[in-house]
Amino acid sequence: MQRNPISRRAEAIHPSAVAEMLAMGRKMEAEGIKVYRLVQGEPDFDVPENIREAAKRALDEGYTHYTPNQGMPILREAVADKLERVNRIKAKPESEIIITNGGTLGLYLAVMATVDPGDEVIVLAPYFGPYANMVSLAGGILVEIPMVKSGSHYSPDLDRLSEAVSPRTKVIMINTPSNPSGSVMTRAELLAIGEMACRHDLYIIADEVYERMVFDGHEHVSIASLSEEIKERTITVNSFSKTYAMTGMRLGYNVANPSITKAMSKIYQVSARCAAASTQIAGIEALRGPQTEVERMISRYAERRLMAYKRLSRIKGLHCCMPEGTFYYWLDMTSFGMNSWEIAKYILSEAHVLVTPGSYFGGAGDGFVRLSFATSEENLLAGIDALGDALSRLQPTSGRS
Numbered sequence: 001m002q003r004n005p006i007s008r009r010a011e012a013i014h015p016s017a018v019a020e021m022l023a024m025g026r027k028m029e030a031e032g033i034k035v036y037r038l039v040q041g042e043p044d045f046d047v048p049e050n051i052r053e054a055a056k057r058a059l060d061e062g063y064t065h066y067t068p069n070q071g072m073p074i075l076r077e078a079v080a081d082k083l084e085r086v087n088r089i090k091a092k093p094e095s096e097i098i099i100t101n102g103g104t105l106g107l108y109l110a111v112m113a114t115v116d117p118g119d120e121v122i123v124l125a126p127y128f129g130p131y132a133n134m135v136s137l138a139g140g141i142l143v144e145i146p147m148v149k150s151g152s153h154y155s156p157d158l159d160r161l162s163e164a165v166s167p168r169t170k171v172i173m174i175n176t177p178s179n180p181s182g183s184v185m186t187r188a189e190l191l192a193i194g195e196m197a198c199r200h201d202l203y204i205i206a207d208e209v210y211e212r213m214v215f216d217g218h219e220h221v222s223i224a225s226l227s228e229e230i231k232e233r234t235i236t237v238n239s240f241s242k243t244y245a246m247t248g249m250r251l252g253y254n255v256a257n258p259s260i261t262k263a264m265s266k267i268y269q270v271s272a273r274c275a276a277a278s279t280q281i282a283g284i285e286a287l288r289g290p291q292t293e294v295e296r297m298i299s300r301y302a303e304r305r306l307m308a309y310k311r312l313s314r315i316k317g318l319h320c321c322m323p324e325g326t327f328y329y330w331l332d333m334t335s336f337g338m339n340s341w342e343i344a345k346y347i348l349s350e351a352h353v354l355v356t357p358g359s360y361f362g363g364a365g366d367g368f369v370r371l372s373f374a375t376s377e378e379n380l381l382a383g384i385d386a387l388g389d390a391l392s393r394l395q396p397t398s399g400r401s
Ligand SMILES: Cc1ncc(COP(=O)(O)O)c(C=O)c1O
Pocket: 041, 101, 102, 103, 104, 105, 128, 175, 179, 207, 209, 238, 239, 240, 241, 247, 251, 252
């Protein structure tokens, strides 16, 4: 029998809403029910063949050992080239780049390296759910500032952001393109945030894992590219998961000034130690090899985004706006008068469709759900039709349609 309680920090971690919804869906599937999974932020495509082959070759060639904690120098060089070419960020491979085993760990290292107990961390809501748990693990205090919506775009509320800064504020976390809202921050918005961070001496954690998924001419801008002063205080977090459909291979990278990189490296050393050697070799192929498969995947997401929009916009009571980036729809269902768990469970039981309850993305998400279009066209359209049927049996309680 266990006598001692587990740690308070572990107790404080909220379970993942995606995992909870998936568990409910699996139960239904075990009963023989067809469930439409529109819940996970996971590309349904396979890892491109050239990348898989590189990983296999690497195993055969003996890349099965520890690598330097910060990652293989040749991969760090490939990342530095890509950062300069694509993100307009100049980073020294030997001291400003750390290879992680995915964006999740990258975010965790960034938070752990900057946040002390009692420090406040500003997030723009709706935000990627795990940020809250990471800040809590570091003993920090999450300060949620809702974004303001105009048309299809969610913008940071700059006045509220400035008011929210206190002597205890240490970090602002941003995510562009945004999971779940799908908004892509403009250069002007990023510059305003960057200047605010400089004024108040804040760190910026910039989560850019959806950088390639931008549509209709929207441009992804890396905040660290905007000025030397902004770059100095920014930790850019990126990953191979979404762009190269490499979710299960676990690879990412963080970019920051040498002292933050060193701090992250120390925490990495005592947690995950290093990314798998064979995956790092595959990462070089991903960055330096042909990008045709990436382009093909992105054009499929773009097609699905339009297909889904046509059907979603016909559903009465649901308010949806066209995402500027990512592979998510952020659906406003407040007109049905239910909280987001109630509506997600209703959708599952009546439509057999799995979506993510909006409250997982902060208080501003209540009454919303997130729908992922990283799934086959067939699954997506059948799921949306079933969702529409189920919602048509509900009575919207407010004026939106
Ligand atoms: C906004 C955001 N950041 C980071 C991640 C981390 O992804 P990974 O750990 O697979 O790189 C995800 C994954 O869903 C995400 O949506």
